[in-house]
Each structure stands twice: as C-alpha cells, then as structure tokens.
Amino acid sequence: MDSEERRKEVLKVLKNSKKPVKGTELAKKMGVSRQVIVQDIAILRASGSDIVATPQGYIIFGNEEGKKMIKTIVCKHSGCSEIEDELYTIVDAGGKVLDVIVEHPLYGEIKSPLMISSRLEVDEFIKNLKDTKAEPLSSLTDGVHIHSIEIDDEKTFEKIVQKLKNKKYLISE
Missing domain, CATH: 3.30.1340.20 (3H domain)
Incomplete structure (x- = not known):
C-alpha cells in the first residue's frame, strides 16, 4: 500500500478504536517503522484530523459510544x-x-x-x-x-x- 492508503488505514484504525493505540502497534499492523507512523500522524494532524498523542498511544476524542x-x-x-x-x-x-x-x-x-x-x-x-x-x-x-x-x-x-x-x-x- 502506498503512503496515502496507509494514512487512510491508520485513521480508520484510530476512528474505530475506543482506546489509545500505540505507535508500535500501528507500525506492526501497517508493516512500517514506528517513525513512519509518527510522520503519518503528523501529516494527518496537519490535514485536520484531531489525533491526540497520549502516554498510552494515539486516540481521536469522541470515539466512544454514548454521550459522556x-x-x-x-x-x-x-x-x-x-x-x-x-x-x-x-x-x-x-x-x-x-x-x-x-x-x-x-x-x-x-x-x-x-x-x-x-x-x-x-x-x-x-x-x-x-x-x-x-x-x-x-x-x-x-x-x-x-x-x-x-x-x-x-x-x-x-x-x-x-x-x-x-x-x-x-x-x-
């Protein structure tokens, strides 16, 4: 998969996750290095995605079901x-x-x-x-x-x- 497809897949994984996802986990899933994921996250943020880096991994706020x-x-x-x-x-x-x-x-x-x-x-x-x-x-x-x-x-x-x-x-x- 090319870089654009990979970033779409990273975004999909984060949107579907109810908890933070570690960069190393994303890297393994995408078959790239963690550094590539860090760059992908930076590009996704620059394009407007609300991705937050936490000590537990990356997350997009508002993914959880129900109103909190x-x-x-x-x-x-x-x-x-x-x-x-x-x-x-x-x-x-x-x-x-x-x-x-x-x-x-x-x-x-x-x-x-x-x-x-x-x-x-x-x-x-x-x-x-x-x-x-x-x-x-x-x-x-x-x-x-x-x-x-x-x-x-x-x-x-x-x-x-x-x-x-x-x-x-x-x-x-």
Whole structure:
C-alpha cells in the first residue's frame, strides 16, 4: 500500500478504536517503522484530523459510544504518592482523567493528555514518572493543576468531587 492508503488505514484504525493505540502497534499492523507512523500522524494532524498523542498511544476524542460528560476540577497535591492517590480516587469513582493542565505565569496554559481510566493505567503512569525521573507538570505551579475528567453522569462527578474534598486534594471555588 502506498503512503496515502496507509494514512487512510491508520485513521480508520484510530476512528474505530475506543482506546489509545500505540505507535508500535500501528507500525506492526501497517508493516512500517514506528517513525513512519509518527510522520503519518503528523501529516494527518496537519490535514485536520484531531489525533491526540497520549502516554498510552494515539486516540481521536469522541470515539466512544454514548454521550459522556466532561467536567474540570482544580486540585493540589505534593509528591508522587499523592498524585497516585488522587488519580486512583478519580478512576475508582468512575472517572477518566483526560488531561492535566497548569497555568504557568510566563507561558500561560500548559496542557498534556493523560487518558487514564483504570488503576492499571495509573500504575503505568506512576512507573513512567519514576523511571524517567521527570517532574510532573504540577511541579511548575506548587502542585496546583486542573484535570478534565470524563464521567457518565452528574452523580459520578459529585462522588468524585466529594472524595477529593475529603482527601483535601480539591481546591474549592
């Protein structure tokens, strides 16, 4: 298949997937290197496709069946164990953490996709954080950060908010 056909197939795979797809998985499926997939994704994005790169792979938002709600919460924590606990709290209560956002005094809003919806994905995120010795975005703002979370309904959101308040992670309005 030529490059244009391959990009159409990559787009088809992403549109039909309900979860992120790793670049290596796409490369294997298409019979090319991961670098070729990275270039294909860049070309697809430039042509208007809403493909997001997450730690779990590539995804196109809005692929899931049914209507979900997206709400934002403002939190504060310190240290890796509190990051882990905060994320566990959200996913255990039925939320999916779409991203993390910080308001930097110089650069403005800095946003990174997370797409975390299970304890396993929290564990993978924390492992990557420790293995890379990277600082979380919230370290730029003394632990203050925003999450967009996807939930099924208002009741689930209220449950998440209450649990985060009880743990003193939530910053109230």
